[in-house]
Amino acid sequence: MFIPALLARTGLPVDVVVRPGHPLRSIRGVSRKYVADDPLWAAEIEARLLTGDYTRFFNADEPGLKALYSRSWHPDAADFLPFAPGSPVAASVFGKKAFYDWCRAEDLPIPETHACGSLADARILQQSLPGSWFLKADVGFGGLTVMRNTGETHRDASDQENGVWLVQRDEGHDVGSGIFLADRGRLLAWIGVKSLHCLNNGYGPTVLGCGTNSTELGNLCARVAFASGVTGLTGFDFVRTARQSLVLIDSHLGRKCPMQHFDRLYGVDFASALRAHLDNRGHEIPVPRDGPSFIKYPEVVQLAVQGGLGALLKKIEGPVKMPVFPSGDPLIGIRRGVHTMFSEIRVSLGRWRRKLFEPA
Secondary structure, three states: OOHHHHHHOOOOOOEEEEOOOOHHHHOOOOOEEEEOOHHHHHHHHHHHHOOOOOOOOOOOOHHHHHHHOOOOOOHHHHOOOOOOOOOHHHHHHHOHHHHHHHHHHOOOOOOOEEEEOOHHHHHHHHHHOOOOEEEEEOOOOOOOOEEOOOOOOOHHHHHHOOOOEEEEEOOOOOEEEEEEEEEOOEEEEEEEEEEEEEOOOOOOOEEEEEEOOOHHHHHHHHHHHHHHOOOEEEEEEEEEOOOOOEEEEEEOOOOOOOOHHHHHHHOOOHHHHHHHHHOOOOOOOOOOOOOOEEEOOOHHHHHHHOOOHHHHHHHOOOOEEOOOOOOOOHHHHHHHHHHHHHHHHHHHHHHHHHHHHOOO
């Protein structure tokens, strides 16, 4: 919900194309809003781009990313996509294995990872390997299909048991995200955040984090941007290993990385960097600073419904920032929080119903 407001800071007009019911359908401060049903959403994007009215197109979410790369595009509109259709990085939109294969081909650092044809085969391999290893479904989000222990199970993974599973070396818990702005593979600005508390048993989205910036992380952002040729506000998740090196563990390429609106908290202005680039004004890539902790909204609402606020409060040290309202549009922050709360309540009620009424 923060991306349109961030882009509007450039002073350029910003249009959005959303699905019915999407939180951005009611956002203020954009020039024009178009609403299209799921099957027609990507076609509406293409129609808008072919008008010749636009300079850049930024995709926001993962469902949108999959919709974009599930269809054929007119060549003139395809030039606006985050990266080229049919490219190796485009295959990573649909699965983690393709992302890790792409990283290997581009010599980008990842943990040791093995692919198996089923969850059962992955468990057998996990048991045979020394040390600690994760199991990850090829398709999944929010950490809902990530398991560490051999006997661990997740209902969210049950319908994928016979699909591709990955066995990945556990490199520790010093995890975070590199968030960057790029245009056709050229890095324009970046920030880094360290995850201090996450949803979904520590595997999911960040709720509490802080700035963590280093030359190594900036260089990795530049390498990923160049290798992918990506355009947009995007990024990746990483882990800092016991050997103090950074390795990629998840991709946000082609869609937003959820902490991009913390840019100015760490001394970077993505909007200014984009406008300077579009105006052909030379600028140096700003060096982000380490900074205060933040609480991510509306994820904190989800955590509260799950009963995890106590554990979060124990980890807070010093002052924290919690942006709730995009610039000039306080109501959308409230709507987003209410939507998240009721969505999480429905999920929780469904889990309790299954426990009570489904046979063990």
